[in-house]
Amino acid sequence: MPVLNEERHLAEAVRQVLAQQYEGPIEVVLSIGPSRDRTQEVADAIAAADPRVVVVPNPTGRTPNALNAAIAASRNPIIARVDGHAMLPPDYLATAVETLEQTGADNVGGVMAAEGVTPFEQAVACAMTSKIGVGNARFHTGGQAGPADTVYLGVFRREALERVGGYDEHFQRAQDWEMNHRIRETGGLVFFQPRMRVSYRPRPNARALAKQYFHYGRWRRVVSRTHQGTINLRYLAPPAAVLAMLLGIVVSPFFWPGLLVPGVYLAAILAGSVLTGRGLSAAALLRLPLVYVTMHVSWGTGFLTSPPSLSKPRPARQTALSQNLRGD
Known part of the structure; x- marks a missing residue:
């Protein structure tokens, strides 16, 4: 821990x-x-x-x-x-070990089951378990058991951690995704097991949520610089939306249809909130559009503004774990 x-x-x-x-x-x-x-x-x-x-x-x-x-x-x-x-949950470790043995995986993990108490937290929990909020990541939205790029938390074989040198200490965020990438690159299997559900308490307010997702986006770009070919359309959607809306607002004084870009986005968010917010209280439902916008814009802005200075230096990776294993 x-x-x-x-x-x-x-x-x-x-x-x-x-x-x-x-x-x-x-x-x-x-x-x-x-x-x-x-x-x-x-x-x-x-x-x-x-x-x-x-x-x-x-x-x-x-x-x-x-x-x-x-x-x-x-x-x-x-x-x-x-x-x-x-x-x-009481059977978390037993299910993990059973899955490791059955699949031969190096790492297994399950669902990040977001659960809120306040109306804002309930709205965040809804957004974090919907494809509108987080795309098709199964550890957020659930799905069938099977191989995955990454999983929530993780239960590992020690030999796999030793093989890749443990967590890369350069990455203040996204260190799980980055290490799971190295496990897969070295021939290991990362496996999603939906029976493993862990309760997660979302951020309590918009400021904390914005900070969380800003850093997610910022460090996910650092990962993409370090490991070429690890970015897909799901990760590019938020920065593309931020750029498009910003451009629309900038040109709108000279070309009013530019306002259609943020307008269409907001209309889509409102419609998506109605569709995904069924079952929420009225107070939580009213906060859901704000939550979606905060997550998208913060992640996209973090990705776009991620400074090159955060990039990982090219020399060979060395972590505290790998030093310990070598006896340094």
Whole structure:
């Protein structure tokens, strides 16, 4: 578990891991970043009460560094990535191990089941499980079991992580997609298992959602610069829409039909909100168009403005995990 500022949810998240209906041994490695709350104290108390829990430091506070530190401190041949606020269903690990054995996959993962409490969170959850919001990614929208480009969280064979050198610590975001790409490039199988559903709590307001999706777009472009040929139309749609709407607004003082571009987009969003928002409360439904626009525009803007300075240097990749494996 990479953990940062998770005082509220950490104890319950760890409890649900330790309570898994799984016959094999389980260890939990908490990689704790420099939190602003009592996360460190909570983690230390959990470890003191249960010998299956180990705490390791992550001074950088960055997710890929935390994951590599936790993997290096772990001992078992199967590694499950779990977030500090993730709530696993009781059969999560058993289903994952069964799927690994049946498919021969290197990594299996399931559905990021977004669930909201407030009307805004409920609107985000709806958008994150619809093709209008996130395209056809099965770990968001569900679908049939089978090979996938990437999955949510992930349960890995240790040998696969060692083969690719663990998480690339250059990538502050999109590190899961990037490592799954390397697993597939080295002949491994990434497998989507819809029976593995993990509850996910969406961002609570538009500002936090915009920041999240801006960084998703920004770092997804960094991945595309690093690994040529990894961009498809689904990823290009948001930046293309942002460019088209911006151009339409710029030319509209001289050519009024330019306003048709943002107008058609907004009309499509309103219609899509009505279609996908069935079952939402009136308060959540009213927020759904704002959520769709925030996700699309933030992701597209992040992709378009991703600076070349974020690009990964060309020298050979070296991660904390690969250093540990070599004994550096």
